[in-house]
Each structure stands twice: as structure tokens, then as C-alpha cells.
Amino acid sequence: MTYCVGMMLDKGLVLMSDTRTNSGVDNISVFSKMHHWSVPGERIISVMTAGNLATTQAVISLLEERTKAPEDREPSILKAPTMFQVASIIGGLLTETIRDRQESSHHMSGGPKFTASVILAGQIAGMEPRLFLIYPEGNFIEASEDTPFFQIGETKYGRPIIIRAYNRQMSFEDASKLLMVSMDSTLAANLSVGMPLDLMVLERDKFEPLHERRIHASDPFFQAISTGWSEALRTAFHSLPGYDLTEKS
Template identity: 60%
Template sequence: MTYCVGMKLNRGLVFMSDTRTNAGVDNISVFKKMFQWEVAGERSITLMTAGNLATTQAVVSLLNERALPAEERGTLSIVEAPSMFQVARLVGETLREVIADQSGIEGPQADSTFGATLILGGQVRGGEPRMFLIYPEGNFVESCADTSFFQIGETKYGKPILVRAYDPEMRFEEAVKLLLLSFDSTLKANLSVGMPFDLHLYETDTFRHGQIRRIEQDDAFFAEISSGWGEKLREAFDTLPDFSLD
């Protein structure tokens, strides 16, 4: 299973993904689920993947091949598309193509065994930062004021804290803290999601990758956040009135 979150702030875009992939309790591996493409000064694009590993790796491989110089391939690539909307269309088409090739079935009829869901975000010069949730059928929806973050994978455990605490005015430092709490809740509830976490912070109108880092198992800040959150929850619980049985 997977857990990935893409968040749109006034300051820019924040991406975080876990790295655990398993095919049973005794077959657990670490695989990267966050990928970036950059034309410095012109665009920064980030993709996060959830679903069938063979499908998502094939999608990323095709996108990488199609990002080669024009003389080495014959199709428009995500490093050339004129807008993030066109980038989303290309990624959706590539996902649909891969699923159809693997399952032998196209569109909504595609075998769910080969399914994958993607979060795509970034900025192309001339446009605003944009974020999209791309479905296995290749169609997609865009984030908006009412839906300013997307989750894929094991979403239910980490969503409540995001819904309660998200604010588009947040600083990157606050957003990372919020995402770590969301991931901590998911880790504690589902063993199929695991560390390390990958993080990317994209700042609006920079048109280049921002901070990219991996949060490892022994990260001191995450340990402090995790234990501190548990203590604060217990303190808050103790201050609430008890239920009356009378």
C-alpha cells in the first residue's frame, strides 16, 4: 500500500510520499514513489504514484523516455507541454496506455489489478502552480479552493488532521509538520505504509525544484513530533468531560 499527499498553499506546493511496497507481510520493499522533472527557470514538475508497482514504474519510464531531446523521440513531452493542464493530459494518456497494454483492456474496463492513481503538481512559466489527481482511466481533476490537497493510497487514517488543520496561508515549516502528523497517524494504523518519507517543497514562481529530502527512520524531528502529538492528544482527552451514565 501507499500514502502520498500533495498540498497547495499560497506560498507553493508541498509533496510527501512514503516508500513502502509490499506483496504480503513477509515481502516488504522500499521503492521511490515521488519523481521530478525540471527545466530550470522554465518549469518544475512532481509526480507521486500509488497502485500497481509495475504500472507506475512503466508510466515513469515512458515519461522519462519521452522527455529525451526531440531528435531521440517523436512525441510531445512533459518538459515541452505549454501548460500544466497539457502536462496532466500527457500523464493521463500515458497511464491509460500502460494499463491497456498490461491488461489488454482499455478505459474504465481496465483490470483493477493493474490500476494506479497519481498526484501531479508543478508550475510552467506563464501559468500558476497547479495540482491534479489522475485516475487509472486517464481522466483527472484539479485542486481548487474547496479541495486544496489530494491524497492517494491509504488515505483514511491521515485525512482528519489535514481537514482540521490545513490553512492555505501556512508556512512550509507548518505544512511539513502537519503532513508528518498525518503520516504518523497512518503509520500507526496501517503497517502497509512505512518510512522513509520523501518530501519536496516547491515555491511559487521559482520554476525550479525546491528542497528535496528524505526523512529516515531515525529522524529526530519526526520522533519528537510523533511522541509529542501522542502526549498532547492524551492531555486533550483528559480535559474533556466524561460521558454521563445517569
């Protein structure tokens, strides 16, 4: 599995992904699931992927090839006029890649389905930062005031704390901490999500990562969060009023 979160803030965008891929619990590897491309001063485009690794690597490679010589290859995400069109291009590549693989392996019934999904975050100069969730079918939805973050992969364990602690005005520091707490709850519950983590902070109108970091299991801050959160949760729990067993319904 995988766990990736993209979060929209007033100040910009914060992204975090784990790096574990697995084909059975006895076959795990580390692969980055976070990639970005930028044109200094003009645009930054960042994607996180979940799903079949061969599919997501193929999509990233196709995007890479097209961004390296954008004048030769159309359509390029570095020339698309809006983030909406970037999302369309990536959605198209994603669904084509999945379809090609499924068609060329349809004789293997009951085989893997090759599906994948993508979180796309970025900004083009003169426009707002935007955040999208792209489905295997190639269609997509955009984050809004009401739904300001997207998760892909193993989304459930880490969701309650984001729902409770997120607010749009929070600092990048708090948002990074929140994603680590959310990730920590997921790591504790699902072996197929694993360290190290990738963190990226995209400040509004900056068009290059403000902060980009690989967080290893030995990272002292992450360890402090992980240990501290267990303790803080217990304290929070005991701060709630006590239940009275003698109460009747």
C-alpha cells in the first residue's frame, strides 16, 4: 500500500508520502512516490502516486520525457496554460497506461488490475495554487474550501487527526507536524506503509520547493513526534470527563 496526503493552506501546499512498495509482505522496497518539475519563476508541479508501481513509474517516466524536451513533445505539463490542463494531461497518461497494460494482459484472468491514482499539486504564475486528486479513469476532482486535503492509499487510520487539527490558516511548520502525526498513526497500523517519508512544502508564488526533505526512521524530530503523540493522546484521553457506570439510559 501507500499513504500520501496533499494539503491546501492559505500559505501554499504541503505534501507528504511514504516510500514503501510491496508485492506481498515478504517483498518490500523503497521507492519515492513524490516527484516535481518546475520552471523557475513560472510554475511548479508536484505529483504523488499510489497504486501499481509499474504503472506509476511509467506515468512518471512519460512526464519526465515530455518535460525534458517540451518543445518536441506535446502536450507537456510544462507548457499547459492552467493546472486544470496539467491535471487533464496526467489523467490521460494515467488511464492510457492502465488500459494498455490491461489490454496486453487480458489473457491472464484474475491478474492484477494495474490501477493507480495521483495527487497533483502546483501553481502557475498569475494563478492560484491548486490541488487535484486524479482517478485511475483519468478524471479528477479539485480541492476546495470545504475539502481542502486529499489522501490516497491507506487513508483511514490517519484521517481523524487531520479532520480535527487541520485549519487553512495553519503554518507550514504545523502542517508538516500534522502530516507526521497522521503518518505515524498509519505506520503503527499498516505494515505496507513504511519509512522513510518524503515531505515537500510549496509556498504560494515561489515556484520552487520552500522545503523538501526525506525523513528517516532515525530522524530525531520524527521520533519525538511519534513518542510524544502516544503520550499526548493518553493525556488527552484522561483529560476527558469520566464515564459513570451507574448512569441509566
